[in-house]
Amino acid sequence: MSTVFVQVGQCGNQIGHSLFKKVAKDDNVKQSHSFMAPDGTFRAVAIDSEPKVLHKVTHGQPYRKYSIISGKRGRGTNWAMGYHGLKKSGDDKLLDSSIEAIRKEVERCSSFSGLILLHSLSGGTGSGLGSRLCEALRDEYQLGHLMSCAFVPHASGESPLQHYNSLLTLSHLQRFCDCIVLTHNDDVLNLVEKKKGSERVSFSHLNEHIAASLGGILLPTDSLMPKSGHSIGQEPWEMIRSVCPMPSLKFVQLKHLSRSKVSWEGLMSHMLLTLKKYNAKNKPFYSLANLMVARGDGTASFQHSAKVLEEKIKTAYNPVPWNPYPVDIWTASNNTVGQKNSASVTIATNSTSVVEYLDVVLQRSKVMYDAGAYLHWYWKYGATKDDFEEAFSDVEAVVNSYNEAIKSG
Ligand SMILES: Nc1nc2c(ncn2[C@@H]2O[C@H](COP(=O)(O)OP(=O)(O)OP(=O)(O)O)[C@@H](O)[C@H]2O)c(=O)[nH]1
Ligand SMILES: [Mg+2]
Structure with missing residues (x-):
């Protein structure tokens, strides 16, 4: 049973890089070929709208050459730019090339079980292209599982567009994914700062902790090991069965x-x-x-x-x-x-x-939306009022469902 990872944008690729360092050390993964192919290459597609980060993370690492997909320029922390691509500058092929690369990677699996996306909720590429990919991949692999590992921006000071980008992405993830593993950069930063004391904390420190947490649930365990002694790599999908008893509540x-x-x-x-x-x-x-x-x-x-x-x-x-x-x-x-x-x-x-986090995204986005703040950046790249209205309604529905779930039963 094999899983294909899809790393999108700077955050997705840097975290993928840290995660695969752990994956490559696990003998059960190597034996089962669940996250790595028999020839030692990663079952991963690395996608970004600009080449710099991709080059850094894939250099010298066993990614397949055709599984590294790069556009010409970044998506400026704008969900709409990431979702629709940049037709005017001829940089709108990223989605098609990504789907094609994922298809080839899936075809190399003798038994494919699902896809795991790694991406931020606030970067233009991670949020916008990430949303578009979820939609397209759900359609293409209706029987496969689809999980998103999404990274929440720091609560303050990153980008004024982060609340809109998060809102629009969360609604797509809710609609198209089976499970959303949400990691808050602020929480990880607090933990790592405590551990490091006065040492300056960088993304690579955060990513080390994040990779260990993700590896903690995704890598093979003895509990799910078949009698043959060879892992079948079902941990990601059994995890969903275990922690998502109601399919619409999947955070x-x-x-x-x-x-x-x-x-x-x-x-x-x-x-x-x-x-x-x-x-x-x-x-x-x-x-x-x-x-x-x-x-x-x-x-x-x-x-x-x-x-x-x-x-x-x-x-x-x-x-x-x-x-x-x-x-x-x-x-x-x-x-x-x-x-x-x-x-x-x-x-x-x-x-x-x-719910606490979803409420913050809803409130901050609503205040800005009602004031018409920054919306021209979204209209300019093809987003519509409907995208926003649907996103508000989807995320509100998730909040209501969680509130209802604690009353039922
Ligand atoms: N944990 C973690 N977060 C990151 C990392 N790199 C970026 N981020 C977070 O990701 C968000 C920005 O998204 P990026 O991934 O840089 O953006 P992108 O997807 O490349 O999109 P554009 O550059 O806008 O095209 C911010 O919230 C950052 O804090 C990383 O290596 N680790
Ligand atoms: Mg970027």
């Missing part, structure tokens, strides 16, 4: 900690110290379902702690009463996402905490 957030191990309980307690449990009005968040992956269980000690850890997760993540099995647990003997001889825990949660 997943991760928490991860990798350490030279003290005890499983110690590792988990440390990780949960930074978990936000209440919203701004002091109301608790609820989780619909959770998956915990413990890596580095070489001595099989985890089974003795499993029950205690499950209870800790239930206490911290406050599951809805209607889900009788709100916590799934997988283990792996090696911690390929961390240092040698370390252990890690990663928790994927589908929680109402996402």
